[in-house]
Amino acid sequence: MTIPVRPGAGRPGTRPAAADPLAALLDLPGVRDAAEGARAGIDRLLRHRLMRNRSAEVSTESALRGARASAALEGVDVPLADLRAGQVDDPVVQGSLRTSVALGSMMETWSRAPGQVLARLHVLAAADLADRAGLGRPGAHAGPRLAGLFSLVTGESSVPAVVLAAVVHGELAAIAPFGTADGVVARAAARLTGITRGLDPKAVSVPEVGFAELGREEYARALAGYASGQPEGVAGWLVHCCRATEHGALEGLAIAEALLRG
Template structure:
């Protein structure tokens, strides 16, 4: 980890160091599953679909297994399409090189015009882009990307789905989840109240950031368990 990592101070807060290690280990173990070494495109596709459907649920959509991909669900599937196996690595490379381009694309796929919805949104995104390009801690950067977009509502009502998809893409780009297998969204949906409260507190200072990052790291560990279930079903 670079000595100038702007996120390194977070490692001294609460249980972040331990939770980051646990999440990193759990996600790495999923990638070593034989089915994921041989057929990651199959398990990755299911991961993306589950993530998109659950993200739509988190935003208040009525989603059933046979639901048509329209409205909020259709938009979520479109945004998460940037994480699909056939486009994942291209999306990750673009995210590392030009993250604002990817975020604008996500916004248009979610029904926006690719422009931040808040007066300070463009400035905040420029700062976030600098953090993305800084070589920040692989397990922490996805949580900060997620939190900044969600808590600041940078893309208005579309911020939730963009934050979750961007957080997952950041995990691929940093190597934290290089094939995009983990599915943290179901855990967030099961703990929706905690997730909403943590997001509300993210912008209030270091303590709020700590709470949010810890919660997201727990979601990633659970997301690795979700990926394990996908791998078992595909074996």
């Protein structure tokens, strides 16, 4: 994808300010409204009374449900009760669970060393799927595009966090840097972006469930639109991610209400 850039503005005789490479995404059809809807959904979740002193319980359950949904998007759908009981040994599910559980330990590193975190995510996601020598090592084809993505992750942007997370998700899924477990890694990195950029700092929503609820076919179709690089395809993907985020907020609310009922 070639991210549209709006030229920087400056006074005559001064050096223009650096343009935000993502700013023009908000002008694509439907994106601004969808981002605002996603933000509102997460804010409703964060205002839930359980978040004052029991958010860690919601976050733990969110990680479990997110791992299950991410594996389901890879075609491996298992009962949540079985996963909770430790009765699932499928390598895709286990890899998804490992990445989901480990996100908390990567929060401080992601915004300054995304390459390091991405390698770690792949080691966790693909430990039982790929040769050990290839774990955490992006293919040569991914180099230039990954460098561009890392600059977005480590840089500043005025766009809502949900939009940046969608770009991270779309880029990693489109690049497929590792050749195994790339979808799991992409969703984990996107969630990490939302957490660290203030969208969901308590990690209590479940965006992976949102994607799963919208359907694997729609997910694949939206991602293909993003990969095309065409403005309408990119817009469709960003809107899709925002809708999934809203659904994920509702899943977080369901978790909170279930915990309140005991």
